[in-house]
Amino acid sequence: QSRSSAASDVYKRQYQRRVRGSNMTSFAPPSNSTSAPWFENKEPAEYFKDIPQIKYEGPTSTNLFAFKYYNPDEEILGKKMKDWLRFSVCYWHTFRGVGADMFGFGTIQRPWEDGTDSVENAKRRLRVAFEFLNKLGVGYWSFHDRDIAPEGKTLEETNKNLTEVAALAKQLQSEKGIKLLWGTSNLFSNPRYMNGAATNPDLHVFAYAAAQVKKCLEITKDLGGENFVFWGGREGYFSILNTDVKKEIDHLAAFFHLAVDYAKKIGFTGQFLIEPKPREPTKHQYDYDAQTVIGFLKTYGLDKHFKLNIEPNHTTLAGHDYEHDIEIASLYGMLGSVDSNTGDTLLGWDTDQFPTDFRKTTLVMTTIINQGGLAPGGLNFDCKVRRESTDVEDLFIAHIGAIDAFARGLRNAAALKTQGTLVKLVKERYSSFDSELGKKIEKGESSFEELEKWVFEHGEPKKISGKQEKFELLFNTFV
Numbered sequence: 059q060s061r062s063s064a065a066s067d068v069y070k071r072q073y074q075r076r077v078r079g080s081n082m083t084s085f086a087p088p089s090n091s092t093s094a095p096w097f098e099n100k101e102p103a104e105y106f107k108d109i110p111q112i113k114y115e116g117p118t119s120t121n122l123f124a125f126k127y128y129n130p131d132e133e134i135l136g137k138k139m140k141d142w143l144r145f146s147v148c149y150w151h152t153f154r155g156v157g158a159d160m161f162g163f164g165t166i167q168r169p170w171e172d173g174t175d176s177v178e179n180a181k182r183r184l185r186v187a188f189e190f191l192n193k194l195g196v197g198y199w200s201f202h203d204r205d206i207a208p209e210g211k212t213l214e215e216t217n218k219n220l221t222e223v224a225a226l227a228k229q230l231q232s233e234k235g236i237k238l239l240w241g242t243s244n245l246f247s248n249p250r251y252m253n254g255a256a257t258n259p260d261l262h263v264f265a266y267a268a269a270q271v272k273k274c275l276e277i278t279k280d281l282g283g284e285n286f287v288f289w290g291g292r293e294g295y296f297s298i299l300n301t302d303v304k305k306e307i308d309h310l311a312a313f314f315h316l317a318v319d320y321a322k323k324i325g326f327t328g329q330f331l332i333e334p335k336p337r338e339p340t341k342h343q344y345d346y347d348a349q350t351v352i353g354f355l356k357t358y359g360l361d362k363h364f365k366l367n368i369e370p371n372h373t374t375l376a377g378h379d380y381e382h383d384i385e386i387a388s389l390y391g392m393l394g395s396v397d398s399n400t401g402d403t404l405l406g407w408d409t410d411q412f413p414t415d416f417r418k419t420t421l422v423m424t425t426i427i428n429q430g431g432l433a434p435g436g437l438n439f440d441c442k443v444r445r446e447s448t449d450v451e452d453l454f455i456a457h458i459g460a461i462d463a464f465a466r467g468l469r470n471a472a473a474l475k476t477q478g479t480l481v482k483l484v485k486e487r488y489s490s491f492d493s494e495l496g497k498k499i500e501k502g503e504s505s506f507e508e509l510e511k512w513v514f515e516h517g518e519p520k521k522i523s524g525k526q527e528k529f530e531l532l533f534n535t536f537v
Contacts (some may be wrong), residue, residue: 366394
């Protein structure tokens, strides 16, 4: 039997054993004690020896393994590109993804994986990850607690595993000069969270989730994490008939207040972030979109402690344009970070693809420039290669393309800002509110009676063109 077919059989058996208890995604890849037939039990000095160090070569380069637009130390609008963009690689999709989806078993076999869920395998995988990060030339990474270390039979064993693997992560961060953008707890893959974590009707599960976040916060602080993210994949409902919605949302707020209190207690000064998503895996998630989350945070007195981590693929699932939630969050001072991916609007789920649309990245970088940057957040590539892209080099090519897409977006956005035509035209559209009456309205000093009298004096409004096509034409000249 060939190595490839044997590997396929192993993955199939693993999935058949675990499919009832796991979601077939990057977050909970299958593993057991059976060694993978493609694994050679010796660790090479370098896993990516055939991949060169990724460097900037300029837009005329034809080298797949080079940046065409991302020149890290080049200054744009007074700041280095690497400081505007603050790129981060996510651990779960990049190093735990096996190419599985809800319709099929995994297609990807990595040479460093031995097929077990051991601490030894976790450490090997981590060393591979930092070799990748170093060769790609990004400054940050991000993780879920259950991505980097195996879950044990008890919470005590799980915490021990996490502590051991995190110690290696700390060492590798120091050796490679790479920082942790953010950590987060996986509160959605394990069957215990089938009815939610912080919104679970069972206090026992709520307490378990709190204990898990407590440990992950400690690890994130120890690794110098600059943010901590909450994504509520199971925080929602499928049926209103068996759900006390108000109680669940109250409990979610209480959970976040507990997290704030513990962060203060241990001296964690990083930014807390909530990542909105309208649905999947639950039918209706409580963190539906940016405006929903902002309203929630203000209602429960959490808006001074949290900002938003916006994932554009989630935004489009909510029925908005790619850039909508980023703009909304920024306008209200709540944009903390971006999970910079994209989706396929012809599919009905979160496809987590690498961004390649220069028009969209230009719109996003325009917002980021307007707010002065993302720090302490960044652009985290919450993306996975397609299940058909099974070569190791595909990981590099995908990230290079996405990095260049946002780098080009930054260059375009900077040119737009410097040229200033679109900003001027937008200001002109609203110029009537620069009048004395307009200023009174904006200050809340006018009244319906005053406005009625003004209309009686000025008659019917004239039609004024919105000039959308003109704006789009002008915008495209910069893309």
